[in-house]
Amino acid sequence: MPTGNAPPSVRPMTTGRTDGARVVRPGGAGARRGRAGPRAERFAPYLLLAPAALVIVVLRLYPLLLGVNFSFTGDGERNGVAVGLDNYLELLRDPLFRTALSNVGLLVLLLPVAVAIPGLLATFIYLRVPGHRLYRSVYFFPGVLSPVIVGAIFNLLLAFDGPFNALLGAVGIDAVDWLGDPGVAMFVVVGVHVWATFGMALVVFLAGFATLDAGLLDAARVDGASLLQVIRHVIVPGLARTIQFVAVTTMIGMLTSMFGLLYVMTSGGPEGSTYLPEYYIWIQQGQMNRPALASAASTVLFLVMLGVGLLQIKLLRRAGRED
């Protein structure tokens, strides 16, 4: 429990600091300090916390409050006028925003796949498949590319007359409009996002494997367990906490950092099928000149993230208790 731990960890640190000061400035000051000591000690934690607290309050909480506040005002002619829930009702009626929210749901559904891919590949590396040293570095390569560059590369590869479709054509499969078909585009973008970011999750998995008891694996092998059985009964239970950690970070990554890819690859299209809330917010604010509506959408996104975050904390804590 973080709150339970806080006081003991603060106390020794502050006494440490005052001791240090005494060494630097010896003499008469020491006597006065002796009287002021307990009070200074009482205020020291607040003083030390102040910079961090101020940064959070001024740069995070205050803008958040302003944003929520703006979401109850109007745009354009009604700038600055309180309009109640009008913006939220408009969001509810806007099919584009509904698509954006349902795409968030889709991301949650695709999360197991996004976690399984690096997990499986890390397993292969751990089990020392031929060439595992090479793969370990190759898998991480896409992680150093910016989303814009990744998007541009896949725009070329997945163009209707691009190399990917040419390859399909060579084996007799009809061309697919990867980024122009509303039923396909979102999956393609998520796939590219997973390709571009799974390297980091892979590294986390490899770190998790380092803590796995090799004796258990050997024992399973001696007992004649197949590869699938080893994964199912030894590796997955042993890595439960790693898997949960990767799930949380992957989910956050998908919800917050797909803007660049969407912007470059689909611009929210085709037919608005690849909108995510952050892209919607950007369009309303930057293109449609609707800052108040964008504030309302931001507030909804904030609530969604709050819900997802709390749920994940709950899950993690439960997992922690089991250990």
Place this chain on the structure above:
Amino acid sequence: MKTRVVWSAVLVAGLALTGCGAATGPKSSPGGEAGKLVVWDWKSGEASAASYVEKAKADFARKHPGVEVEFVAQPFDQYYTLLGAAIQAGRGPDVILFNGGGQLRDRVDALTPLDGYVADDKQRLAGWEAFSKDGKVYAAPVTLQGHPIYYNKALYEKAALDPARPATTWSQFVADCAALAKAGATCFALGNKEGAGIQFWLSALGSGVLTAQEYDAWIAGRRDWKSPNVRRIFQLWKEAGDAGLNNQGANSTAMFNDSFALFQSGKAAHIIGLMSDVGHWKDFSEFLTADKLGVLDAPVVTPGSTPSLPYDGGIGYGVAKWTKVPKVAADLVRSLTSTEALQAFYQAAGAIAADTTIDVSQGGPAVATIVSRLRTGKPALHVALSSKTLELMGRLSQQLLSGSVTVDEVVKQLAASDQAG
């Protein structure tokens, strides 16, 4: 855990009770500086605009030798954000470059009406409409922007069509497209990834579908979405897609600049392009040569309609309200739109300048055709629509191409959006 939930709930609920403040800032107050004029734009940093700026500066220095002029080139993607900040502060540039239409009209509160200063230029320059609001002129046009239908004459020859006589009616045009398809080229290069393809389509073909009265009423804001001719424009868009007149994968092809590349590389015979900046006659001429590039009038769909070139004022300079010396600033605007300066801009950047007296005979047949149509041209249809309706139209146009919506539904939704705005 529980405290956290409670605190979050308290935070959100507390805020939900209030609704004050404003998402955009308060109105501005005047400020400014004399003896020196500051110009904001996004063009002067480009090499192709260097001679234009030089000519304009020289012209202004002759009139006001004591006044210094500073050009500040801003990045275009942040231009209106930066300008918004300047307007809120009530101080900033004296002379400001604008895109015509909505971008200017939304900000006329920060501008000085120029009618008294530019009266002598009214005849010489075209495109004033895009820089006017409620009968007052707020900026002087520099370039014109519009949507000519370009065609590749070499492909016409290959398909045994007469490049000097392109189709004038829609049925003839479709027949020509069949011949072009046999010669291995698609009819249109279409990039509709951003949803901009339909905007160009609406404006380029509109004059051949709507009657003159319908067209003028549309521009004046009286848009009859129930008219069969309006419906016909979207019907044609769908038919063209279904009949394979466009390149494949149009919904995933970016207009800027993949569709332009299709036309330039001779894979498509026609493209609805632009007049200035990019995707215009000068870009295309570099690849296809000026002789092989033509511009055709909108094919007539509705008998009795008169095809016209759709164009508006592209960019123009206005004078800020807070400037101390509006007369001098207006003189700078006049220098920036002088024939000599605009001639230089046309030659270096290929922009169709607002000055109709510029000699373009050296530029090839395409530019000659465009300039000859300026006199009878009309404002583009899509420019009259709100950005919200345009965004919706972009999405619906993609659905029309993929077949997931009917034309009637499209017209119904657009009408609702247009009338709501």
